[in-house]
Amino acid sequence: MQHVKGTLIPIGGNEDKGFEDDEIHRLDYIEEGILAHVVEEAGGIDAKIIVIPTASSIPIEVGENYLTAFATLGCKNVTVLDIRTQADSEKADFIQHIKTADCIMFSGGDQSKISKYIGGSTIHTVLLERYKNDAGFVIAGTSAGAMMMAEEMVSGGSAAKAFLKGAVKMRKGLALIPELIIDTHFIQRGRFGRISEAVAKFPSLIGFGLAEDTGMIIKNGNSCTVIGSGMVIVFDGKNLTHNNEKVLELGTPMTMTNLTVHVLSNGDQYDINKRQVTVLPIEAPFI
Template identity: 30%
Template sequence: MKKPIIFLFLLFVNFTAFAQGKLFIIGGGSRPASMIDEMIDEAGVRFEGYAVVLPMSSADTDAAIISGKKQFSDNGISSVTAFNFLMGETPSTSHLDSIRNAKLIFISGGSQIRFMDVVAGTAIERAIWDCYHNGGTIAGTSAGAAVMSEKMITGDQVLYPEADGGFRVIEKGNTKLSNGLGLVKNAIIDQHFVQRSRYNRLITLAIENPSLKCIGIDESTAILVSGNKVKVIGQSQVLVFDGSKGKKREMGEKLGMKDVRLSVYLDGDTFSLK
């Protein structure tokens, strides 16, 4: 009885390992036409297939749908639809099939927690994964970027829940993580990074999660992920903190680490997630 179970497990692992899709992860802010152009071309949706906008991160889903569709229509793409799923609802088979067979899925900005509250553990999440495995491109901006990683930054501070003005400390247990879509297994994604000076929280996560690359994507900038290869696209920078060879030290709640590696990438640069 054990052999079929082991076989199915290995089949699932291999299927996950060889996903054929791409990820186009945008750090938020304005989205230059040239960047959206590249997203469309990488997805292959200019000449075939269609795009789907998922606006559930947004507090104003109607506006997110209009904005999401406009970025495609401004670039000559008319084959775009949108689905605003509600928490707890049972999606129709036709809507799930539309997600599953899309060439490109675009996840709007807003709150990553709001998005995951709707899709986590549901047929919607499985359909997104199916799209990715079928060769589709999964794209997202801001909150739609945060949901890409398995360990997702929520934006909340555990030790200072009432703090205003960002993360002012590098202390253990302060940066709250939750479960994202898990399309990126070996990295944590942060957004609006340079613009909002989110260094402290990503440095903290690099120290606390040395096996993961911690990637900060600035506004009007994106990363294109194909397997383990990453390409930077856009107007600003992508910062990567790597604590894999660092030496961690703690002093009370304070965190320290020697030899944290920092790389700052610009448009056209590439790096590996390995």
């Protein structure tokens, strides 16, 4: 999406305990450093911030977690919109909140819920219009809330079956930044194969694999800067000379040659249009 004025901040998640099945034990906590970047981009502690925990199976608890986290940073104007149905995405007061917010923060959970309950709604339309036209408007999201920013959205798939066709499941996201495919918890869950297959399916798109406690500030739909303590792995398939994804049967090992991969860390920059990396000098301060 060209010539957009808003800012996207996809974040790789930062789970509290690891891999427990019960979501209450694996909330997508975000370190204060990452949230501080979100608040700064939104205009500071007086910004109107809307938290949308639609992806979560425990939205009340997640919403309260964010209220506490933002309050810790000094934010005074934070509201949770508990959107659980398509009808909720058409409520006049909810739409008004989206129209007047400085920042929208999507929680982690199941990204398919965001597509199901918000995709194609009036709220979705307002988000796209404001992201395109409003300078300073921020849409941030962690884990599921980051993955849904793509048009071709990773919706699931097994890391254990990495590099086999069928390791990734895709569906349509909210298409805030159609040039990207975004995956999260990337290092911790070994999702290299999953995003490799996604890029093999859509070789014109760029894959971003975000580690936990790591994000990207994406300005104007193009200029990306890494924030946080981990890495962003960039997968660029534009120079693939062999890609057999289309002819393979499910469960078959894949072949991809000349897949370009970049490993970026704090302060490094990436230009989506030029597919170009700018690495921060080693002596530069940590941001």
